[in-house]
């Protein structure tokens with residue numbers, strides 16, 4: 001079983017590299033641990049994830065608005081938020097080989113690399129330091145943000161003043177975060193640079209409302225993953241124990257995914273109480289009642305990279321003939337591929353080219369004329385393209401094309417002038 005899971009992970013990593021989803025960062029110089037580059041298909045997949053998230057969390061709601069804060073902030077933010085003192089993981093070092101590990105991730109109390117004994121654990125701060133300024137003497141220490149969250153809190157007043165939005169409301173954001181992880185690994189799962197998608201939802205302090213809003217967002221977030229066709233049996237909630245909760249959380253639950261390397265955090269839902277706004281000395285004034293108070297915050301915090309990775313793993317299928325990614329069409333990097341049956345028949349290529357150009361105006365569409373049709377189908381299956389359109393000799397006679405479905409491999413004939421409508425309906429746009 002363990003070998004099967006490791007084998008699956010190897011297949012995913014190799015597929016991602018071979019087909020242009022994910023490459024090791026700066027690979028030609030030996031790479032750099034914990035950093036990854038997204039290739040042509042990876043960037044499309046990530047963009048689709050972010051667009052779907054933004055639509056569901058911001059654009060389709062009246063009570064949520066978005067911002068895009070800077071990665072580097074005044075370093076005081078991180079002192080006040082507690083990150084310079086409490087954003088730590090317990091680090092142990094092997095006394096023999098000097099390899100370092102996160103103590104809470106170890107299964108045994110001896111070094112997994114050489115069996116050696118460990119040093120006493122010490123708290124290791126995950127913030128990444130940078131130095132800003134144009135002269136050596138004048139350079140000031142700052143940090144690459146360790147979470148995107150603080151950018152929302154420090155803009156709380158700006159948002160309320162500029163929009164007049166009223167509590168309860170949320171501020172959403174998507175952006176890069178950086179953590180000097182002790183042991184990056186499991187492919188992109190634990191990286192040192194990654195992207196987060198977060199919502200901070202502000203409410204009037206009240207235990208009952210807090211619990212209800214917490215439960216509401218738990219359900220919403222689970223439903224979002226399910227709406228993108230992830231397998232239900234591979235998701236679960238896990239409550240944080242009292243001693244594992246982050247320094248800011250009153251209550252925390254993770255949505256976990258059953259990854260080949262074990263159940264792992266997909267997204268966290270946190271009840272942050274008034275921790276952050278109180279630290280930043282920010283309050284909210286209800287202009288109707290005149291009441292002033294420090295709102296409570298319910299947060300949903302997910303990762304774009306983990307979403308991309310888990311959706312690829314979840315979509316992976318194989319049989320004795322082919323492997324395919326059964327992505328939801330909403331997430332598929334490429335929606336349609338267009339082929340002329342033969343590449344040396346001018347009439348077929350010209351007709352296919354006009355179909356391709358027409359579809360490309362509205363959908364992410366690829367072109368392929370290499371090899372035989374079977375190989376082209378398999379190449380598109382492997383990257384999760386839901387539909388392939390083939391222009392053949394019948395097309396020239398009756399203006400119909402073959403549309404082949406990725407999951408069932410079934411084919412049907414559709415009129416070329418109905419193709420746009422046909423795909424729009426399938427994609428529900």
Ligand code: ATP
Nearest residue numbers: 189190191194196265266267268301302303305306
């Ligand atoms: P973990 O326990 O895995 O270290 P965490 O509890 O510290 O994660 P949060 O601080 O709750 O994570 O971050 C919110 C989300 O950001 C996570 O659910 C995950 O999707 C993403 N994330 C956090 N750290 C990383 C990382 N090192 N690489 C990729 N994504 C990450």
